[in-house]
Amino acid sequence: MHRSAAAVGSISDIGVLVNDPCDTNGADRPQLLLVDDDETFCSVMSRALEKRGFQVKVAHTTAEALDGIQNDPPEYAVIDLKMPDQSGLMLVSTLKALDEHTRIVVLTGYASIATAVEAIKLGAVYYLSKPADTDDIVAAFHHESGDESASVNEKPLSVNRLEWEHIHRVLMEHRGNISATARALGMHRRTLQRKLSKRPVRT
Template structure:
């Protein structure tokens, strides 16, 4: 590792995935630092200036959206890619509004993430689906939007949706429907 290696912050609560990404980025010449929580990530930012960060949306009971905002306050020019296995339109929009450069759905490898960092400009030629989203996908999107409006508070979201808190928790534990 050279002194001038680009510093990369990886934040994910999945230890195995984090380790795999760390090794892959080290092989590509990055000086990689890892964190499992928002607190750990912010502590690393006190001692190190990063040029890039990869932040998971769901960090145990915390939201990576909060971390994007805090990282940008500490290091305004930090390029951030949000990575998630729980994608939704509302979280993608919020991540970009908070300062993320890109939003990427898992599974993703180091090459996918590097490509996401390089895609700073939008693509007006992106393919538009001929089919509307399924009812299940619409439900997932609606739940994510309401959850975001209630700052991730499960109980408040369940009340707003008129559903039992446990039912909402079960729905949130499932992966989102593709279409």
């Protein structure tokens, strides 16, 4: 199924859908594919996303996800990169090949800049470190926070910008401890300090 850019709902569209009492069967709700092997996470997150106006389909393996997207790719997808059968990267690539307008956010539970960068190169719009809440995920579909006019075909974050934001996210998780952050990222302390001193422009 191929959609024009205008056919893919925006965050503002979703807000309207949440409060639409006439939509009882989900027919007009944007489809979202949630792929994660954590059944508890999927159960909680799918309910939360449905309250935000999405029609959610859940898959616990990449194989299960692939079976469900061939004839009907979703408008949105949330994909855990570390799956038990195949890497979530393969699913990102397949989804973008089926429909270039699909908005994909990837989740990673391990500090791997390289993997996150590869997901962005394949077409994901953003990545989040787990655990990520519903607000994080919905906002990530339009990574320019609050910019509802962001184009579906907007250029993703540059690799340098992505790395910088990931480093700062890990730094916050370690409460500003440079040494602990460097260990978590697998880099030398002085290398980390140098990267932190150079804020890349958004391109």
